[in-house]
Amino acid sequence: MQIEGAHNKHGKGLSIWDDFAHKNLEKIKDRKMLLVTRMNFMRIGNHTCTIFHFDVPLALQEEHGGASGIDDEFPYIDFAGRRFRVGKLENQKVIIVMSGLSLINAGISTQLLLALFNIKGVVHYGIAGNANPEFQIGDVTIPQYWAHTGLWNWQRFGDGTDDELALESVDKTYFEIAKKLEDMTLNGCVNSTTCLPRTPIVARVSRGISASVFVDYSAYREFLYSKFNVTPVEMESAAVALICHQQRKPFITIRALYDLAGGGSDVSNEADIFGSLASENSVEVVRKFISLFSHAGSSSW
Numbered sequence: 429m430q431i432e433g434a435h436n437k438h439g440k441g442l443s444i445w446d447d448f449a450h451k452n453l454e455k456i457k458d459r460k461m462l463l464v465t466r467m468n469f470m471r472i473g474n475h476t477c478t479i480f481h482f483d484v485p486l487a488l489q490e491e492h493g494g495a496s497g498i499d500d501e502f503p504y505i506d507f508a509g510r511r512f513r514v515g516k517l518e519n520q521k522v523i524i525v526m527s528g529l530s531l532i533n534a535g536i537s538t539q540l541l542l543a544l545f546n547i548k549g550v551v552h553y554g555i556a557g558n559a560n561p562e563f564q565i566g567d568v569t570i571p572q573y574w575a576h577t578g579l580w581n582w583q584r585f586g587d588g589t590d591d592e593l594a595l596e597s598v599d600k601t602y603f604e605i606a607k608k609l610e611d612m613t614l615n616g617c618v619n620s621t622t623c624l625p626r627t628p629i630v631a632r633v634s635r636g637i638s639a640s641v642f643v644d645y646s647a648y649r650e651f652l653y654s655k656f657n658v659t660p661v662e663m664e665s666a667a668v669a670l671i672c673h674q675q676r677k678p679f680i681t682i683r684a685l686y687d688l689a690g691g692g693s694d695v696s697n698e699a700d701i702f703g704s705l706a707s708e709n710s711v712e713v714v715r716k717f718i719s720l721f722s723h724a725g726s727s728s729w
Contacts, residue, residue, distance in 0.1 A: 507544060510537055518719040527552065527664050530640045531578065534664035538671040549599065550679040552668045553714045555706045556636070556660035557643050557689035559653040565702045566616060566628035568684045568713045569659045570606045571636035573597050576666040577652070578639035595635070596669035599678030605720050606632055606680065612716060614709045618702060628684075630713055633659040636683065638666035646690030661689050682717065684710035 504513045513524045523545055527534040534552075541547060556569075563569065573595040609630045617623035635658045643649055643661045652658050660683040672679035684706040687699040 505544075508536075508540055510540060512541070512544070518715060518722050520718050520722050522718070523547070527554075527668065530663050531576070531638060531667040532640070535667035535671055538668045539675075542671065542675045542677060547677060549602065550668065550672050550677055551602075551682065551714060551717065552665055552679065553682040553710050554662075554664075554684070555686040555703065555710060556662035556683040557649075557687055558659065558685040559637075559643075559649045559661050559689055560633070560659040561653070561688070563631070563659060563685055564624060564626065564628070565685055565687055565699070566614065566624050566706050566709055568609075568614065568628065568630045568682060568709050569636070570603070570609070570630070570632045570680065570682050570713075571598070571634065571658075571660060571665075572603055572632065573635045574666045574669040574681065575635060575637045575656070575658075576639065576670075577637045577656075578641065596666065596673050598669070598680045602678055602680040602721075603632065606682075606717060608720055609713055609716055612713065614712065615705060618705050622701065624702065624705075628709055636660040636662070636665055636681065638662055638664055643689040644691075649689040660685060680717075682710055682713050684713070 502513060502515060504511050506512075510525050510528075515522060515524070523541065525537055525541055527537045538550065541550070558565070558567075575595050610632065612630045614628040614630065616627045635656060637652065637656065637658045637660075639661075640663055642663065643652075649661070652661060662683065665681040665683070668681065669679060686703045686706040
């Protein structure tokens with residue numbers, strides 16, 4: 429954390445720290461040192477990256493709430509282009525942030541989350557394309573491993589193994605808890621007349637893959653499934669997995685399937701019709717997972 433002071437120099441104006449200090453001198457142990465310290469920061473301090481800067485201009489704070497959302501029910505913090513919402517879900521303290529589209533955005537968001545807050549674990553969720561013909565749109569999958577397929581090392585025959593992926597495993601405890609999700613009953617209808625061929629299911633699966641490309645080519649989908657036995661294909665989770673692994677934080681990803689990547693399903697216009705249903709199913713599974721996590725006796729995260 430950092431303060432500067434010297435509000436009356438160079439046309440700066442009062443900051444929130446200046447306002448607090450002037451109104452609450454009795455709460456400050458050494459007023460003389462406070463003033464000297466604030467002046468010295470102004471004179472010699474070079475700005476570096478700080479988690480929170482107490483010199484938010486007072487006018488900005490009063491008009492817009494500064495960098496934080498002043499909302500007693502749904503508070504949030506805006507930082508580096510991300511909005512981190514703070515609250516409770518199923519009696520667990522949670523922080524929710526959008527990962528953004530693609531591996532690089534998801535990686536940055538995850539790193540910021542773990543750097544700014546004391547996080548116990550990460551649950552990444554959303555929708556994904558499907559490479560596994562055994563599943564349908566609306567099903568919710570929970571892979572045990574995630575791989576990044578954006579970089580390939582094609583090898584000649586005889587030069588070594590050519591069918592292995594670098595895999596990151598989800599947390600073993602989280603994956604075991606997720607087994608209890610497989611008996612959930614999910615919604616399969618968008619209205620009274622438009623329903624999926626069968627009721628969607630929750631399933632733990634072997635692998636999911638991520639790459640900064642949108643898979644919309646049936647031959648490539650079939651290759652990924654036959655070669656690597658993957659189910660969800662998307663653009664973020666492998667980055668979340670890598671950052672969590674580096675930071676030694678447990679994680680799990682919950683992905684609802686919204687289409688058969690590259691087409692080929694017998695459900696016409698499936699993504700347009702059932703995409704919102706898939707999103708709702710992923711949220712319901714996340715809520716149930718966190719509820720089970722809470723009942724398992726784990727503390728907030």
